[in-house]
Structure formats: C-alpha cells, structure tokens
Ligand SMILES: Nc1nc2c(ncn2[C@@H]2O[C@H](COP(=O)(O)OP(=O)(O)OP(=O)(O)O)[C@@H](O)[C@H]2O)c(=O)[nH]1
C-alpha cells in the first residue's frame with residue numbers, strides 16, 4: 375500500500391479539473407435556469423399527484439423526533455477517543471448546503487439559527503472550508519458529528535470547487551478556514567496544509583446536495599461532474615449519500631405540511647431524476663426541507679431533517695467499520 379504521508383502532495387494535471395462549463399453548456403434561452411425555475415408554477419396536489427400509499431414509512435411524532443435526537447447525540451465513531459464523523463457537503467451553488475447545516479443545528483436548538491452563513495450570490499456564497507460541530511439539545515456537548523461546508527461546485531470554468539480541491543479536503547489535507555480559489559489549487563505550500571492527515575482529519579462520508587426544483591434544469595455537465603466525483607471519492611473508500619432540498623418548491627401540499635413529502639408523486643419522480651443525475655440509487659437519497667424564511671422550528675420539519683442526519687451517520691459509520699484498526703494493521707503469521 376502506498377504511504378500517503380511520505381508521498382509529496384502535488385496538484386494533479388489540469389485535466390483533473392472539471393471540464394464542464396455548467397451554465398455556458400446550455401443554450402442561451404435556458405442559461406438562466408434560476409429564472410426558468412422561479413417562473414414555474416407550483417404543482418398542485420391533484421388526485422394524480424397524491425399517491426395512495428406513502429413511498430417511504432416515516433413516523434411523524436414527537437417521540438420519533440426525541441428518539442432521533444438521542445440516537446444522533448449519542449453517536450460516537452468506534453475509532454478511538456475524540457474522533458468525530460466528518461461529513462462533507464458537496465453540491466452546486468445555492469443547493470442548500472449551508473442551510474442544511476443551520477437547519478440541523480436549529481432542530482437541536484429548538485429555534486431557527488443561521489449557524490452556517492446562508493445567502494445567494496452569482497458565485498458560491500460559501501468560500502471557505504468551515505467545520506461545524508453539531509451540538510445536542512440546549513448547548514449540550516458536541517455530538518459525534520461534524521458537518522463540513524465548502525464552496526459550491528462551479529458554475530463556470532474558473533469558479534467553484536475543483537475536483538482536485540475536493541479530493542484534498544477528503545484526504546484531510548485542507549486546513550479549516552482555507553479560502554478556495556479555483557486558480558490556486560491546494561498544494562503542500564498552502565498555508566496550514568496538513569501534511570500527514572490522521573483519520574480525524576479525513577472526511578468519512580460525502581453528502582451530495584441538489585435542489586429538487588432545479589434537477590431538470592441543471593446544466594448537462596453537472597452529471598459528468600458528479601460521475602467523476604463519485605468515482606474518485608469511491609476510490610478513497612468514502613461512502614456517499616444525497617439530499618434533495620427545496621422539496622417545498624416542488625409541491626404546495628408539502629410546503630404547507632411536510633408530512634406529505636412521501637405522498638407526493640412529483641417528489642417521488644424527482645427523486646428518481648436526481649438519482650439519474652447523481653448516478654446513484656434512490657435508496658441513498660433523502661428529501662429535506664431546510665429552514666429558509668421561517669422564524670420558528672416545526673416538529674415535522676425537524677423529523678425530516680434529523681432522519682436525514684441519521685441516514686448520513688449510517689454511511690459515515692461504514693467508514694469506521696471498513697477502517698477498523700485491525701483492518702489496516704498488516705497481519706503476521708506466527
Ligand atoms: N424554500 C427553501 N429554500 C431553501 C432550502 N434550502 C435552501 N434554501 C434557500 O436557498 C438559498 C441558498 O441556500 P444556501 O444554503 O446558501 O446554499 P449553498 O448550497 O450553501 O450555496 P453556496 O454557498 O452559494 O454554494 C437560500 O436563500 C436558502 O434560504 C429549502 O429546502 N427550501
């Protein structure tokens with residue numbers, strides 16, 4: 375096995391960067407996907423839109439919320455004292471990565487807080503690698519979960535996170551607070567570069583975040599980007615799941631009452647399309663509604679958000695199962 379620590383870290387050849395041009399790939403009339411989506415009327419919950427039986431089972435109860443909070447708060451990776459599961463959120467700009475982090479923390483705090491800065495911008499609003507220790511209820515000690523926020527995947531040739539920088543984060547080389555710049559890839563000379571990352575520094579699960587209301591209008595190149603990312607991330611032994619955000623933009627009934635999410639045909643169909651976009655089975659994808667304009671938390675929205683965290687932790691835990699100390703120690707025959 376190659377020794378990561380002794381190998382000099384060099385940026386890979388330029389062909390390693392994403393070749394796709396995102397918005398530029400689209401014909402002029404479609405280039406502003408935002409406008410196309412925002413002008414699209416809400417899809418009403420007609421008879422055809424409502425499914426006879428929910429496509430996934432979910433308990434929308436206060437007990438379920440409490441139980442999910444306890445499961446998440448008590449989760450600790452089985453990999454030595456102090457290690458937390460580091461989960462990296464990746465997705466196009468504006469897909470809701472920072473909002474998800476803030477929403478999860480809001481669910482635990484019992485009030486809506488803007489922990490990770492949320493915003494809208496023509497380039498990614500988030501520019502730095504930021505790590506968020508998720509805290510349990512009422513400021514309890516940190517849970518075993520750290521959500522990592524980074525720049526959105528590019529919307530042009532020279533904007534957004536490059537494949538090289540994504541892989542550098544996952545391998546644990548990128549220091550917290552590093553400001554990404556597509557023309558300055560992370561390298562061993564980068565300030566704070568972590569030369570010999572330990573398991574604590576690495577990413578243990580990647581979560582792709584896509585906006586449900588844009589799944590059909592995302593540039594064609596995005597699918598290639600996801601495919602490239604998934605191949606390289608899988609090679610590093612890191613499991614991947616996905617979040618389908620903005621489900622409230624797809625279906626009015628779900629916007630009014632989030633418990634309708636698994637009864638909505640349009641959301642179910644969009645999940646399948648998101649699966650095709652990401653190149654992953656829908657069993658890895660969960661819908662969420664992030665807090666955006668709300669001032670107060672809602673128990674059902676919390677259940678959906680916390681279920682997503684539970685789903686993520688199951689896949690993060692696989693990393694620790696796959697990399698148990700006995701699995702990486704050489705075996706000697708005595
Ligand atoms: N209605 C609704 N709005 C959302 C949802 N998730 C995010 N938003 C809004 O979408 C916009 C972008 O959200 P962000 O969380 O900043 O997205 P991001 O992926 O972090 O974006 P960058 O940092 O620019 O890459 C904000 O105005 C959010 O309030 C959602 O599930 N529903």
Ligand SMILES: [Mg+2]
Pocket residue numbers: 471472473491492493499500523524
């Ligand atoms: Mg952000």
